[in-house]
Amino acid sequence: GAGVSQTPSNKVTEKGKYVELRCDPISGHTALYWYRQSLGQGPEFLIYFQGTGAADDSGLPNDRFFAVRPEGSVSTLKIQRTERGDSAVYLCASSLGHANTGELFFGEGSRLTVL
Amino acid sequence: AQSVAQPEDQVNVAEGNPLTVKCTYSVSGNPYLFWYVQYPNRGLQFLLKYITGDNLVKGSYGFEAEFNKSQTSFHLKKPSALVSDSALYFCAVRDGPNDYKLSFGAGTTVTVRA
Numbered sequence A: 001g002a003g004v005s006q007t008p009s010n011k012v013t014e015k016g017k018y019v020e021l022r023c024d025p026i027s028g029h030t031a032l033y034w035y036r037q038s039l040g041q042g043p044e045f046l047i048y049f050q051g052t053g054a055a056d057d058s059g060l061p062n063d064r065f066f067a068v069r070p071e072g073s074v075s076t077l078k079i080q081r082t083e084r085g086d087s088a089v090y091l092c093a094s095s096l097g098h099a100n101t102g103e104l105f106f107g108e109g110s111r112l113t114v115l
Numbered sequence B: 001a002q003s004v005a006q007p008e009d010q011v012n013v014a015e016g017n018p019l020t021v022k023c024t025y026s027v028s029g030n031p032y033l034f035w036y037v038q039y040p041n042r043g044l045q046f047l048l049k050y051i052t053g054d055n056l057v058k059g060s061y062g063f064e065a066e067f068n069k070s071q072t073s074f075h076l077k078k079p080s081a082l083v084s085d086s087a088l089y090f091c092a093v094r095d096g097p098n099d100y101k102l103s104f105g106a107g108t109t110v111t112v113r114a
Helices: none
Strands: A005-007 A010-013 A019-024 A031-037 A044-050 A053-056 A065-068 A075-079 A088-095 A110-114 B003-005 B010-014 B019-021 B024-026 B031-038 B044-050 B056-058 B064-068 B073-078 B087-095 B108-113
Touching (some): A005 A088, A019 A088, A031 A075, A044 A075, A075 A088, B024 B073, B031 B073, B044 B064, B044 B073
Parallel strands (some): A010 A110, B010 B108
Antiparallel strands (some): A031 A044, A065 A075, B031 B087, B056 B064, B087 B108
16 A cells, blocks of 8 residues: 555554554655553654664663564564553554754554453 | 643634634744644545745645744634634654654644534
8 A cells, every 4th residue: 555554453452462563654754753652642662663673762661662664665563571561542643854944744653452 | 742722612603704723832843843634534644834935834724824023923823714614733853854753743633603
């Protein structure tokens, strides 16, 4: 497709389980972001990739969260030992080149529910 | 650190009336300002941005926003609202050219009644 694709769209898991969320950015976009959106709040920055490397991971809340982008395209957000407080919509966005003046293109998000 | 405030959780207007969604920001450097819209079950969509130049910027779907440096505001406006403008609107800011982290406000739900 032409847009940013995120899978799964919905994920329900039990506390303590491991979860992977996938993002397929727009072809050719070198910048990729992960955000988290909790109910009633704006998106909260998690991590930014430029190419294969994480240029800024300062938003990851703790060491249970990790993200990779091994070939500079698809990215996976990994959450270990999930907690109920991790429940949120996880948004992925991409942009062409350096994103500091350009718009971000967002996917529809992956809704994570931790029971 | 940069931050954004959207003082109104909800804005309700009648179709055909002007629409304003308020946003104020705080940055240490020069602000790069954005508005995004989120329709139900859809991803965030870019509306417009201010980087430099004319304080009044025009964007998609007839929206515009005015950058006011003295009031640190970037209010979103539309002269004549449509029912289809009903959505969740987010203001966002970057702290200058070297900041890649886009910080969002909490959002304002706009309802346009027919």
